[in-house]
Amino acid sequence: MNVKQEEVLKLEPQLLWRFFSAINAIPRASRCEERVAALIMAFGKQHGFNTTQDEKGNVLIRKPATAGMENRKTVLLQGHLDMVHQKNADTSFNFDTQGIEMYQDGDWVRANGTTLGADNGIGVAAMLAVLASEALPHPPLELLFTVDEEVGATGAMGLSPDLLQSDILLNLDSEDEQQLTTGCAGSLDVTVSGTYEQEYLPEGWQGYRLVVMGLTGGHSGVDIHTGRGNANKILIRLLTLVSEALEFRLCSLDGGSMRNAIPRSASAVLAVQQAGIPVLHERILAAAATIRGEFVNTDPKLEIRLEAVMPPVRAMPAGFQQRLLQAIGACPNGVYRMSPVMEHLVQTSNNLSRVLVEDGAFHALNLTRSFIEGEKDEVARLIAHAFAPAGAAVTCSGNVPGWNPATGSDIVRLVSDVYQKIFRVAPVLRAIHAGLECGIIGAKYPHLEMISFGPNIRDAHSPDERVQVSSVQKFWKLLLHVLQEIPENDTCTRKLKS
CATH class of the missing domain: 3.40.630.10 (Zn peptidases)
Structure with missing residues (x-):
């Protein structure tokens, strides 16, 4: 000792x-x-x-x-x-x-x-x-x-x-x-799962790892109303902004850990053509400055890094990649409804706690909380709607009464x-x-x-x-x-x- x-x-x-x-x-x-x-x-x-x-x-x-x-x-x-x-x-x-x-x-x-x-x-x-x-x-x-x-x-x-x-x-x-x-x-575990066919990348593409880290995190019930950043959401936002400026291919993604913890870090491996490398750096640099400014009060230690890695061999097809990014981006996260009865009390929320994309499979774990059983079900439906274009299966388990x-x-x-x-x-x-x-x-x-x-x-x-x-x-x-x-x-x- x-x-x-x-x-x-x-x-x-x-x-x-x-x-x-x-x-x-x-x-x-x-x-x-x-x-x-x-x-x-x-x-x-x-x-x-x-x-x-x-x-x-x-x-x-x-x-x-x-x-x-x-x-x-x-x-x-x-x-x-x-x-x-x-x-x-x-x-x-x-x-x-x-x-x-x-x-x-x-x-x-x-x-x-x-x-x-x-x-x-x-x-x-x-x-x-x-x-x-x-x-x-x-x-x-x-x-x-x-x-x-x-x-x-x-x-x-x-x-x-x-x-x-x-x-x-x-x-x-x-x-x-x-x-x-x-x-x-009460709470409900909402799990999203799906698969996709990987494609081999042509020669000459460069690999990069995009990392979001240093977020405050916290308890997905006690701290969900504080506006703290969710690393999964921030990472998807960055990838979406990059996709508007150049073509890239997503190879893997790993973010968050436990359902009841607000995600503090997330990373993705992507591939870009040589001509797109300057645009990638420029877009990430600009977006990182904007996002850090938005979270300066809740997540002052937020870091966004872009580092070169070995060129990946396989990646997600471009069309499916767009649907999956849109699905994760549309997934509810944070406060869904405040209580109309008790002041300053969150009635319903969702925490997009874990996202994993690798080897032709993807998973998104959510923890939905509410005092109202019907609203837990409603948030689960919204999650299912968000991931429907990606052909995902959504299952609910662990229903804990309030x-x-x-x-x-x-x-x-x-x-x-x-x-x-x-x-x-x-x-x-x-x-x-x-x-x-x-x-x-x-x-x-x-x-x-x-x-x-x-x-x-x-x-x-x-x-x-x-x-x-x-x-x-x-x-x-x-x-x-x-x-x-x-x-x-x-x-x-x-x-x-x-």
Whole structure:
């Protein structure tokens, strides 16, 4: 462990930060959470708690109430084990083998050139700290550690409807300390796929790689309204502008990574005839200056590069190339509709997250979010219409239900009152455009009262991700006070399985 990480371990509350460091030492990409799940299973069994793992990989630990609180309502604490793996282009890091290198920067904790994993590592660390604490008063507890939240939420989707016994769900996956989350958008994976016949290029054509990089990126739910650049869209815009000035042939294209991350980089390999090389440089230079000016406030580190490469052997036919560029250019991206009910809330959006063109095949991955099921379907139809001229097949999967705002529930009132009592200011009650597992769990357990809260986490899903130390302290304090204030179960006394 380096010196900078040792400094993080000295932060308060030390128990929480030590657990955060422990899970950050373990690679935990979506669908690769076996090692961190094993750590939590071992921890639960070591402390004598009822600890189980279901067939999806979710871990459930039950902790009996402290003395005198046995008749309180049972509370479910919930967070997800996986994190988004993103790194800067100039950062040498292997997410499969290395632990996150974190350090303190004033009132913030960051990672060295990668995502930090505060989403949702801080929530998971808080849950482990609650389990480990012997002095904390609390009602009967269930602690659910889900898997695969960031990709398909298959962990929560696969929960058995008779697994949980709780009355109240406290989701610890929110990212604004002053905000209590009372609702979230649902999501839909929209995948575009197709093929084309490649053609051999005549001799004498020169190869070039066009690169868009250095964009801010971010969370496709939390940050979709900020106007940050989408590398896939910018790259297609550049190629379209070039096509208006000279003939070129597209050989391959690779942009973006995960569905829930705004694409930060994209590149394409193209071929031009020798006579067109000066025009190519001139058009790219002019377009790059214009685009950088447009994104100077949201993406100040945007870079557009054009570099010579070995002449490609095969390329996309000219006619199909035009149809595909038009299709990707027409694909919806960004905010589709703002909420007419809640101020400043995005109701529906789409993130054109991943585009891959190579070896006679193309794919475009989208993540559509909305509070309204019909609008998710409408955006999917628009995507299908955009790609129809390219003969693409469009499939929809991973439909995750949203969580309709419930600002008047007993648990919302309780947490709001506790927040105002200890911090002397009223919290903000809001729904968010990002996805939480509350909607999925609530659909399986409709009796659950739900609320979500967490510390200040900024730029999640990007290497700029950071968590505010002082807000973690407030988040922890709020969690402890809420657990102490959980009311008695009015109907019956429910005891957790021993």
